[in-house]
Amino acid sequence: MSEPGRAGYRVTASRRVFGGRVCAVRIDDVELPGGHTGQREVVEHDPAVAVLALDGPVPGESGLDPAGLVAASSVVLIEQYRHPMRRRLWELPAGLMDVDGESPLVTARRELTEETGLAAGSWSVLVDGASSPGFTSEVVRIFLARDLHEAGRPEATGDEEAEITVVRIPLAEAVAAALDGRIVNVMAVAGILAAHAALLSGARLRPATDEPIDLIHAGDPVEEPGVPDAPALTGAVVWTVAPAGTG
Incomplete structure (x- = not known):
């Protein structure tokens, strides 16, 4: 996994609301980059x-x-x-x-x-x-x-x-x-x-090796200030979309 990049998305609280045989559900309170806080429902599931x-x-x-x-x-x-x-x-x-x-x-x-x-x-x-x-x-x-x-x-x-x-x-x-x-x-x-x-x-x-599937950022969601950027793609061109009504 890449190192944390942009700031934001810090988890301020997390609680599990359901635990079943196959999956569990938790609700995270997340600080969004604009300063607002939102809730995210996450289904926890085995790989x-x-x-x-x-x-x-x-x-x-x-x-x-x-x-x-x-x-x-x-x-x-x-x-x-x-x-x-x-x-x-x-x-x-x-x-x-x-x-x-x-x-x-x-x-x-x-x-x-x-x-x-x-x-x-x-x-x-x-x-x-x-x-x-x-x-x-x-x-x-x-x-x-x-x-x-x-x-x-x-x-x-x-x-x-x-x-x-x-x-x-x-x-x-x-x-x-x-x-x-x-x-x-x-x-x-x-x-x-x-x-x-x-x-x-x-x-x-x-x-094929015995290495785990390393896709989820393993940092502490409460303590770490940011999350990783997506991996680099060769030839990628950033497409900037203007806000509605400005064109």
Whole structure:
């Protein structure tokens, strides 16, 4: 994480108003840069991991061009019931980091096997994300898993897990489904499009390690005077928007 930059956003009070099995809710009183104080409701949630399990030739070893790599690749998806949506969704194998002391990579390996019966010999970090940073602290790491092989799926521990359907589909079809709305789970959309982009561009992915998902500023929200700026982006041009009625 970057060091604190602009001043403001000091938390003057914080109280938890709900604590459940999956999440908790707190209300923060926050000093805003203009001197006002506002309240922010925050859903506290464990980090999560997801796995884009990719079957196909390895870049640099097959002699295929990027388009050929995409055409020869397939991804593993699961169909699972999601109660808040009241429907079954196409998703990546995924799960919460709710086991004490378990790293993101260990959780990802476990979830891949539990939900699909597969294991992978090669792991990389595909993308990190903040699920919905306007109201929740949940962050997610999506791994790219390759060199897939059967590992045996453990017996399901719940009704929803028992109803999981596992499929393999061409990567190109997964991309089309993400773009036309058949796949709407955000982690699945992000993982599919990122894997497609990585194959086409030849981007070098980060190695998968046991390091934590470091996206949330770890400073004391009460004592520290500021928060980090967003990381620098090459080629970014600041777009200044004039107040309404001044143009």
